[in-house]
Amino acid sequence: MPYAADRLSPKTRIVPAAAAALQVVARAKSRILSMSVNDPQPIVAARGLGKSVRLSEADGAATLAILQDIDLAVMPGEAVAILGASGSGKSTLLGLLAGLDTPTAGSVRLDGEELFALDEDARAGLRKRLVGFVFQSFQLLAPLNALENVMLPLELAGDPDAGRKAREMLERVGLGARLRHYPKTLSGGEQQRVALARAFVMRPKLLLADEPTGNLDAATGADVIDLIFRLNREEGTTLVLVTHDEALARRCARQVRLAGGRIQ
Numbered sequence: 001m002p003y004a005a006d007r008l009s010p011k012t013r014i015v016p017a018a019a020a021a022l023q024v025v026a027r028a029k030s031r032i033l034s035m036s037v038n039d040p041q042p043i044v045a046a047r048g049l050g051k052s053v054r055l056s057e058a059d060g061a062a063t064l065a066i067l068q069d070i071d072l073a074v075m076p077g078e079a080v081a082i083l084g085a086s087g088s089g090k091s092t093l094l095g096l097l098a099g100l101d102t103p104t105a106g107s108v109r110l111d112g113e114e115l116f117a118l119d120e121d122a123r124a125g126l127r128k129r130l131v132g133f134v135f136q137s138f139q140l141l142a143p144l145n146a147l148e149n150v151m152l153p154l155e156l157a158g159d160p161d162a163g164r165k166a167r168e169m170l171e172r173v174g175l176g177a178r179l180r181h182y183p184k185t186l187s188g189g190e191q192q193r194v195a196l197a198r199a200f201v202m203r204p205k206l207l208l209a210d211e212p213t214g215n216l217d218a219a220t221g222a223d224v225i226d227l228i229f230r231l232n233r234e235e236g237t238t239l240v241l242v243t244h245d246e247a248l249a250r251r252c253a254r255q256v257r258l259a260g261g262r263i264q
């Protein structure tokens, strides 16, 4: 039976269709290739990240979802503020991004590495290489004075110039006159600045800071904010800052809000 007019030449229809399909594939391929060359990958990316804890019998033995379905990608050099009410999961998120805590769902890629596929030692190595962390509770070492606290990470990394670099960084946060003070003889704001100096002195690619200006008066807070953003500008340090400080949040290009453990 003869072909109908529109089906007379099946080949001439199939070939262009196949060619068009090949072109689509080629375009997709070149887009993927150019993406990997031109678009930097996120320095840190969370996908479907979740953290639940099992409460004790006294609390009804229920499961508490602290964080749920967090998708967040931060590009190198970006500054992101994380905002949210007390208890919304901000510190928990920061701890997971640094691999200091383990999630119950999802994943975190740090500089392209699947963080929770690594063992504890490899995670610590990656963190040491990339991340500066400023805790909400400072976590200064009580038996070490301010200078020694800031020197510690440099010395652990075998830096022969630890003393000079630590002193200079403490001077930059306004603590040049408090080098030999132990944490318990420093005010809350001063301890916070020592903690910042300790994170800054390693020139991290990624700075994760939990309320870095929370204990500072307005003037010192403004100085610390300037210092953080100078690091971002001059060294390309990526910033993820948990804050209630609207002035600090406004200086970040992006604000992420958490409520009840989810991104709003």
Ligand SMILES: Nc1ncnc2c1ncn2[C@@H]1O[C@H](COP(=O)(O)OP(=O)(O)OP(=O)(O)O)[C@@H](O)[C@H]1O
Residues within 6 Å of the ligand: 053, 064, 066, 084, 085, 086, 087, 088, 089, 090, 091, 092, 093, 136
């Ligand atoms: N190990 C844990 N076991 C049980 N509950 C926890 C645990 N860790 C955190 N939580 C709870 O999870 C919630 C989120 O805590 P998180 O410290 O992340 O809050 P946050 O947003 O940083 O708050 P804040 O602004 O007060 O610092 C809080 O309600 C807290 O009580």
Ligand SMILES: [Mg+2]
Residues within 6 Å of the ligand: 090, 091, 092, 136, 210
């Ligand atoms: Mg917190």
